[in-house]
Amino acid sequence: MNRFKDAEHLLRVVAVFAVGILIFVVLRAFLVPRSFGEYGHYRGNAITEMAGQPLAFAGNESCETCHTDVVAVKTGGKHAGVHCEACHGALGKHADDPGTVQPPKLDTAVLCVRCHGVNGARPKDFPQVVAAEHSAGLSCETCHQPHNPMKGLGAKP
Amino acid sequence: MPVQGYMYPNEVELAWGILVVLYPFITGLVAGAFILASLERVFRVEAVKPTYRLALLTALAFLLVAPLPLQFHLGHPERSLEMYLTPHRSSAMAMFGYVYLWYLMAVLVLEIWLDYRRDIVLLSQRTKGLARLFYRILTLGSTNISENALRIDERVGYIITVVGIPSAFLLHGYVGFIFGSVKANPWWSSPMMPVVFLFSAMVSGIAAVLLVYMVSSWYRKRAIDMRCVDTVARYMFYTFLIDFSLEMLDLVHRIYEADESFRSLDFMVHTRLYLSQVVIQIYLGTLAPIALLALTQVLKLSEIARKRIYAAAASLTLIGIFAMRWNVVIGGQLFSKSFLGYTTYKIGFVAKEGLLTAIILTLLPFAILWVLVKLLPPWPDGEAPPVASAAHGDD
Amino acid sequence: MKITRRQLLILLPATAVAWDSILAGTPETSPNYKLTEHWWGMLVDISKCIGCGNCVRACSTENDVPEGYFRTWVERYHVSDYDLADPVVDSPDGGMNGFPPIPERGGKNFFVPKMCNHCADSPCTQVCPVGATFITPDGVVLVDKKYCIGCRYCIQACPYGCRFLNPKTQTAEKCTLCYHRITKGLTTACCEACPTGARQLADLKNPNDPIHAFLRTHTVQVLKPYMATGAKLFYNDLDGSVR
Numbered sequence: 069m070n071r072f073k074d075a076e077h078l079l080r081v082v083a084v085f086a087v088g089i090l091i092f093v094v095l096r097a098f099l100v101p102r103s104f105g106e107y108g109h110y111r112g113n114a115i116t117e118m119a120g121q122p123l124a125f126a127g128n129e130s131c132e133t134c135h136t137d138v139v140a141v142k143t144g145g146k147h148a149g150v151h152c153e154a155c156h157g158a159l160g161k162h163a164d165d166p167g168t169v170q171p172p173k174l175d176t177a178v179l180c181v182r183c184h185g186v187n188g189a190r191p192k193d194f195p196q197v198v199a200a201e202h203s204a205g206l207s208c209e210t211c212h213q214p215h216n217p218m219k220g221l222g223a224k225p
Numbered sequence: 226m227p228v229q230g231y232m233y234p235n236e237v238e239l240a241w242g243i244l245v246v247l248y249p250f251i252t253g254l255v256a257g258a259f260i261l262a263s264l265e266r267v268f269r270v271e272a273v274k275p276t277y278r279l280a281l282l283t284a285l286a287f288l289l290v291a292p293l294p295l296q297f298h299l300g301h302p303e304r305s306l307e308m309y310l311t312p313h314r315s316s317a318m319a320m321f322g323y324v325y326l327w328y329l330m331a332v333l334v335l336e337i338w339l340d341y342r343r344d345i346v347l348l349s350q351r352t353k354g355l356a357r358l359f360y361r362i363l364t365l366g367s368t369n370i371s372e373n374a375l376r377i378d379e380r381v382g383y384i385i386t387v388v389g390i391p392s393a394f395l396l397h398g399y400v401g402f403i404f405g406s407v408k409a410n411p412w413w414s415s416p417m418m419p420v421v422f423l424f425s426a427m428v429s430g431i432a433a434v435l436l437v438y439m440v441s442s443w444y445r446k447r448a449i450d451m452r453c454v455d456t457v458a459r460y461m462f463y464t465f466l467i468d469f470s471l472e473m474l475d476l477v478h479r480i481y482e483a484d485e486s487f488r489s490l491d492f493m494v495h496t497r498l499y500l501s502q503v504v505i506q507i508y509l510g511t512l513a514p515i516a517l518l519a520l521t522q523v524l525k526l527s528e529i530a531r532k533r534i535y536a537a538a539a540s541l542t543l544i545g546i547f548a549m550r551w552n553v554v555i556g557g558q559l560f561s562k563s564f565l566g567y568t569t570y571k572i573g574f575v576a577k578e579g580l581l582t583a584i585i586l587t588l589l590p591f592a593i594l595w596v597l598v599k600l601l602p603p604w605p606d607g608e609a610p611p612v613a614s615a616a617h618g619d620d
Numbered sequence: 621m622k623i624t625r626r627q628l629l630i631l632l633p634a635t636a637v638a639w640d641s642i643l644a645g646t647p648e649t650s651p652n653y654k655l656t657e658h659w660w661g662m663l664v665d666i667s668k669c670i671g672c673g674n675c676v677r678a679c680s681t682e683n684d685v686p687e688g689y690f691r692t693w694v695e696r697y698h699v700s701d702y703d704l705a706d707p708v709v710d711s712p713d714g715g716m717n718g719f720p721p722i723p724e725r726g727g728k729n730f731f732v733p734k735m736c737n738h739c740a741d742s743p744c745t746q747v748c749p750v751g752a753t754f755i756t757p758d759g760v761v762l763v764d765k766k767y768c769i770g771c772r773y774c775i776q777a778c779p780y781g782c783r784f785l786n787p788k789t790q791t792a793e794k795c796t797l798c799y800h801r802i803t804k805g806l807t808t809a810c811c812e813a814c815p816t817g818a819r820q821l822a823d824l825k826n827p828n829d830p831i832h833a834f835l836r837t838h839t840v841q842v843l844k845p846y847m848a849t850g851a852k853l854f855y856n857d858l859d860g861s862v863r
Contacts, residue, residue: 107756108754110751119804151815183815194816
């Protein structure tokens with residue numbers, strides 16, 4: 069009995085700790101997000117939230133749905149595999165509302181050179197030219213149809 | 226120049242800055258101060274008893290500040306509770322919340338409370354007003370300071386100190402593991418990292434308590450217990466020798482194996498990291514204090530000479546150990562993981578993670594310590610009148 | 621794992637929000653997407669990359685990437701001779717505006733697009749202290765920006781340097797493999813914009829995906845294989861000098 073009296077202050081400490089732990093356990097039940105742990109150690113809802121991000125690029129298939137004429141021109145040509153938005157930029161808004169949202173006009177002087185300008189690190193079999201020498205200042209569409217660039221053209225100049 | 230050679234584009238800006246350097250420095254001081262205190266309590270090194278309570282209060286002051294650099298560093302400190310709610314068990318960093326809380330409450334606060342309980346009860350009876358309320362709350366409602374009760378306190382305190390030693394190792398060792406387990410970074414990835422961190426922590430903690438004891442004795446115009454500081458300095462010396470050996474082992478091993486990362490790291494140490502690593506950490510912060518301490522071990526020096534050497538050695542040690550943390554954290558981010566380039570650490574002054582914040586957070590523990598020694602006086606010589614003596618030649 | 625009614629109840633409102641941006645003729649919609657039927661990766665063909673930077677710009681547009689930070693980037697390598705340990709590498713602005721032409725310097729020169737490798741044993745998810753970054757059941761490593769505390773441990777742990785701290789959201793960020801697109805049957809923005817087909821999304825669990833045939837017939841590598849990260853970004857024609 070005596071020993072208990074002399075150790076009683078330690079029990080008070082234990083009680084303080086016990087209360088603290090209890091408060092934490094209760095708080096935890098409220099604060100951990102509901103979907104946490106659904107698939108792993110993370111908020112399950114994060115997956116659906118990320119999947120719901122808005123789209124900027126429409127994707128080739130949706131362009132082809134309307135612009136079948138361009139698809140026809142591209143078929144069999146050198147740019148057949150080049151997606152529309154690779155040159156025309158993100159057109160999600162246009163695909164959403166084709167009448168109102170017009171895609172921006174492209175500047176071939178910049179656009180074509182970006183891929184086809186000579187650069188030592190490009191694969192050797194990739195068509196590259198020094199624009200000034202190749203066309204003497206003329207714009208690329210003078211001879212090349214962007215959607216089928218080698219159409220109607222014979223051997224290399 | 227900012228970037229030399231090639232860095233991956235996202236590597237140019239450092240992700241971990243001075244506050245992440247400060248955090249292991251602070252917890253290192255905590256661990257080291259506690260180990261010093263345990264020297265007396267567990268290993269019965271009676272000579273260091275004058276520093277026992279001071280070491281505990283120093284540890285507490287630094288421990289209270291320890292989470293602050295992290296809070297200032299986090300992008301979302303308001304979410305830091307998540308570490309308690311959903312700690313990711315595979316992450317060494319997730320340990321932080323629980324290890325910190327365990328060490329703070331179940332080790333340090335409890336041990337201080339048990340050691341001071343008699344004083345707290347007496348103070349709760351002798352003071353008035355707000356102070357009286359404060360001490361009464363601290364007693365947790367129990368005023369039993371009978372011999373039996375105090376003997377029980379002594380016993381339980383001993384057990385807590387024994388448990389506290391591995392807890393202190395864990396508190397600081399896990400930080401070493403945080404770095405040592407990152408396979409992506411060859412400057413950090415090493416099994417030696419937690420061990421090196423721990424030993425350098427012990428050195429810095431002992432140095433800090435030594436300095437605090439000497440400075441507070443000088444301030445209070447009390448005599449310094451030379452037997453005490455001689456012993457503390459001796460332990461600092463031995464621990465430093467071990468720490469230095471470990472760091473040299475890491476260096477020699479690195480140079481010998483010369484793996485993929487070696488050329489890049491070697492270049493970094495000789496250029497961007499030269500001042501902080503070679504000059505400050507190794508020459509000034511390690512070799513100089515070791516040499517100074519060696520002098521006191523080998524030669525028979527006068528009291529005043531020993532005091533000056535201890536103060537100098539301890540100060541240099543603290544600078545050196547801070548530099549070690551800097552070189553690990555900042556050094557680990559100055560080179561590219563492509564091993565082809567280097568960047569610079571740009572630090573702001575008045576910024577969330579700026580130099581001013583770091584300075585304030587470094588000074589804050591001393592302010593807290595000042596308050597703690599007022600509330601819970603740790604002085605072994607109590608209220609005795611100051612000893613003014615020409616023979617002692619207080620500095 | 622079947623999708624439960626509860627999951628559907630969460631997915632449908634999310635889809636309704638996304639529907640505003642979903643376009644005519646979209647092949648697949650979210651509610652039909654089953655997490656366990658996919659295991660995403662990507663194939664990058666070095667022999668086809670021309671360093672036009674379309675992918676970097678497209679990613680930036682699609683994902684609102686803050687300026688100066690990169691979810692994907694392109695590096696240009698110059699290897700002079702047999703010294704694979706000393707390539708000369710540059711990536712001006714991550715390759716966002718292509719690469720300025722350089723005088724002929726001989727040796728080997730090529731482009732290497734980089735991005736998150738969506739590692740199956742990712743070191744970044746291992747070190748996250750709170751569970752804010754994770755790998756989905758369909759193999760995409762994502763960051764929950766509502767849960768991330770911004771400690772930057774994941775940024776340190778990534779061997780490939782693909783993560784950064786978004787200065788606006790103050791959370792860790794990186795390539796999401798355009799999760800919002802691939803779960804609707806679209807391809808990633810970078811693959812969509814790549815004019816030469818150097819970047820191709822791959823569903824490693826789909827037996828009809830051409831990646832399987834490709835992997836069987838080509839010499840492919842992953843970056844830093846000794847890190848054992850289980851990287852799912854496969855490179856064709858990757859030179860030994862690439863870091």
